[in-house]
Amino acid sequence: MRALIALGGNAMTAPDGRARPEDQIAAVAVAMEAVADLVEAGVEVVLTHGNGPQVGNLLVKNELAAHVVPPVGLDWCGAQTQGTLGFVIVSALERALAARAIAKPVAAIVTRTLVDADDPGFIRPTKPIGRYLPKEQAAAMIAHGQTWEDRGERGWRRVVASPEPLDVLDAPAATALLDAGYVVVACGGGGIPVSRDLPTNLLQGVEAVIDKDLSAVLLARAVAADQLVIATDVDHMYLRFGTADARALGRVTVANLRAYLAAGEFGGGSMAPKAEAACRFVAGGGQRAVVTALGSIREAVLGNAGTVVEKE
Secondary structure, eight states: OEEEEEEOTGGGSOTTOOOOHHHHHHHHHHHHHHHHHHHHTTOEEEEEEOOHHHHHHHHHHHHHHTTTSOOOOHHHHHHHHHHHHHHHHHHHHHHHHHHTTOOOOEEEOOOEEEOOTTOHHHHSOOEEEEEEEOHHHHHHHHTTTOOEEEOGGGOEEEEEBOOOOOEETTHHHHHHHHHTTOEEEOOGGGOEEEEEETTTTEEEEOSBOOOHHHHHHHHHHHTTOSEEEEEESSSSOEETTTSTTOEEOOEEEHHHHHHHHHTTTTTTSTHHHHHHHHHHHHHTTOSEEEEEEGGGHHHHHTTOSSEEEEOO
């Protein structure tokens, strides 16, 4: 069995949301214990991860240093967080495997994801990222070419494009490593966003944020994964989430989950893309997709935890 496990960026922080290095290292260590159990059981594992809090930290550094050095683009932020989190994940998994006397190589790949330069998201960016700033501080970032919006009493906030991912360009490298016996970490943060310059057909980084769950579907297909496990900070997807009559979803078909999506059960927040990703993966031929908490990864691969999405 080959499973792609997508680790949520917010799930790799402290329970109170802090994202200090030690918080991230501790959360990743917990997750890698479960991944090591799967490797020990003979499961071929591919890992991907979010990077929202980590990119958020880089954006703060950009803002504070903008008067000294120009801020770097989101493609650079994506590459930096892929490298940092890849290092943390590989190190933690190597330790967990060594404790089990498992000689299994692990590698992280800096991964690019192709988007269409003409995607409508670039015409009117709508994805909010980073923190709120006073008008005068936002103006300094606007002077560097960024797009910010007035959000009322809370201040100004940056908005960027979130284009549809089309292809995980470095998936063949991930497949080669998997076939050679590696556990692979790839496509962190949805992948570094790149588009093709039409006159030259060469790739170039773009200012965008790609949904990591939708990119995970592309990567899962490319590496022929049987299962997609989306690890987040809740144990299930919920209907009527946050209300007194909230109900956890156990096993659900693609058709039913799409109906819940259409009815707005998951709003426009982070759970809606996870539900959409689960539907896409299973409808495209995947065995099943599971959405669950970070600590339930092992049980999720066995189909015994979280919201299990199946075709029928």
